[in-house]
Amino acid sequence: MAYSAEISRQQPTAFLFLLDQSASMQDAFGGAEQKGDAAPSKARVLADTVNKLLQNLVLRCAKEEGVRDYFHVGVLGYGDRVQPLVTPAESLDSGTGLVPISHLAERPKRMEERVQRVDDGDGGTREQRVKSPVWFDPHAKNGTPMCQALDLATQHVRDWIDRHTGSFPPVVMNVTDGEATDGDPLRYAQKLRSYATDDGETLLFNVHLSESEAPAVELPTHRDELPRNAKYADDLFEMSSTLPFTMRSAAENEGYTVDLDTRGFMFNADPVALVKFLEIGTRPSNLR
Amino acid sequence: METKSVLPVVSRIFARPKAGNAPEEYEDAAAIGDDRWPLRAAVADGATETSYSRTWAEILTEGVAQAGVSAVERLPTVLPQWQAQWDRDVSEQIEDMPWYGAEKAADGAFATLLGISIYEDNTWKAFSVGDCVLFHLSDDEVESAWPVDDPREFDHRPNLLPSRDGPPVPEPDATEGEWEVGDAFILATDAAAQWLLRTDPAAVLEFDEDRFRLATDSARGTGGLRNDDSTIVLLEMRAPEEGE
Known part of the structure; x- marks a missing residue:
């Protein structure tokens, strides 16, 4: 059965995040509660969300002796150019553009101290200082070279698969708020998805961040769930892989109704949907 | 391997x-009481x-085997003590x-737990949280597999x-029964339990270290035994004069 490979240090899997850094990412979410200057930009929300996700991925692999390399991770930003947002130490570069999670754990750009309120165990709350790792900061400039980003992702995935033929295949998650400005991304997406390990083809999921007040379309199964006359939404739907079994289970745990044809795709997603989506997409199978 | 000398139990x-x-990196644990x-x-x-889940698994099994938690009703009392011990060890x-x-x-940390208490009056009690399995064998046949009997x-x-302290504590399952001389009890963690349910739990009666290793190697090779930590405790009930 495809998409069932056990994930171990001998047989890790890979997550590659493609993050839109175009100028429009400076704007707030369409349905944001806060308006005007107070509302955080999409770029800020996305950077915070993905930094938090990377932190959680490290924690999933953390054991008493250190961090086990169950995952290899890459983050590519695309805006004024396509650039890696996390990099391994030169001496540890695997040549695939993907960083073993233990290297990521040791190399945050900085630790940020935040104050959060926690349960004091006595019915009240108290302030607690927590340190959170930050690997990259928000950035928003110029156009949306999504095709270039998919092309670079394809090179990374191909190189990684050459070294990990038995692994659960790489999961690529593309988060964007606009149309590609450098061509037809569907063609690039199909090429990316065609690279496969023995366990299945590369998975590509897409999240479109909301620019309007329109409701989100989360994990659609049929094209007719999408807004009419939105070729752009149709293209992202077409680019997206269906969810494999373990991720369908994760989606059901998040309260979604899914079936075999459900796509890893969200249109007009708000920050809450984005977090849920990334959680589902990073549940390939049990760690062993 | 461990062999009892006073009780008529091997x-x-x-x-x-x-x-x-x-x-x-083994994260199961097993313990047998005094x-x-x-x-x-x-x-x-x-x-x-x-x-630190191995530390937690060890505290749980030692807690049952040494601290004498036979009644499932005592679990709410002892769990906070075990949690405090884990916190001290880990801090x-x-x-x-x-x-x-x-x-x-x-x-x-989180762990499953299965515990059994066997009494001199030929009764026994067990409790379980999770998917470890207790097999009760009589005349080399499986009397019961509990709480899971389907692989x-x-x-x-x-x-x-x-x-x-914080995450919800699942309600333990509990069961009890009677035993006779010649019966055996097998406690197994999930992968080993699933394998035994697919095959023959009585094979454990013939295990020594070598046979166990060969059997698990072979079963892992064919996919009959999932590649996971695998732990089995065997208790064979003998007549008093056989106990030496």
């Missing part, structure tokens, strides 16, 4: 880490995605760890006991 522990892992009635034994399986170790060490430990019912999301 007991053994068989344990193997997941293939590919170092022995110190050599007196009631005889207590336990197995536990620490969750892979948590840290010392995380002081010099990088950022993720303390944060991971703050989430706590298809292992779903990777078992109930787990938390090492931190």
Whole structure:
């Protein structure tokens, strides 16, 4: 059965995040509660969300002796150019553009101290200082070279698969708020998805961040769930892989109704949907 | 391997880490209590995605075997004591760890647990949280497999006991029965239990270290035994004069 490979240090899997850094990412979410200057930009929300996700991925692999390399991770930003947002130490570069999670754990750009309120165990709350790792900061400039980003992702995935033929295949998650400005991304997406390990083809999921007040379309199964006359939404739907079994289970745990044809795709997603989506997409199978 | 000398019970522990892992990465635990009635034994399986889960599994099994938790009703009383012990053991170790060490430990460890108490009056009681399995054998036949008796019912999301006060504590299952001389009890963590349910639990009666290793190697090779930490406790009930 495809998409069932056990994930171990001998047989890790890979997550590659493609993050839109175009100028429009400076704007707030369409349905944001806060308006005007107070509302955080999409770029800020996305950077915070993905930094938090990377932190959680490290924690999933953390054991008493250190961090086990169950995952290899890459983050590519695309805006004024396509650039890696996390990099391994030169001496540890695997040549695939993907960083073993233990290297990521040791190399945050900085630790940020935040104050959060926690349960004091006595019915009240108290302030607690927590340190959170930050690997990259928000950035928003110029156009949306999504095709270039998919092309670079394809090179990374191909190189990684050459070294990990038995692994659960790489999961690529593309988060964007606009149309590609450098061509037809569907063609690039199909090429990316065609690279496969023995366990299945590369998975590509897409999240479109909301620019309007329109409701989100989360994990659609049929094209007719999408807004009419939105070729752009149709293209992202077409680019997206269906969810494999373990991720369908994760989606059901998040309260979604899914079936075999459900796509890893969200249109007009708000920050809450984005977090849920990334959680589902990073549940390939049990760690062993 | 361990053999009892005073009680008329022969007991053994068989344990193997997941293939590919170092022995110190084994996260199951097994314990057999002191050599007196009631005889207590336990197995536990620490969750892979948590840290210090072996420490937690050991505290749980020792807690059952040594501290004499035979009645499931006592679990709410002793669990906070076990959690405090885990916190003491772990706090010392995380002081010099990088950022993720303390944060991971703050989430706590989780483990399944199965415990049995066998009484001199030919009764026994058991309790379980999660998917470890107790087999009761009589005349080399399986009288009961509990709480799971179907190898298809292992779903990777078992109930787990938390090492931190906070997460919900699942309600333990409990059962009891009677035993006779010649009976045997087998306690197994999930992968081993699923394998035994697919095959013949009575084969365990013939195990020594070599046979256990050969059988698990072979079953892992054919896919009959999932590659996971695998732990089995065997308790054979003998007539008093056979106990020596």
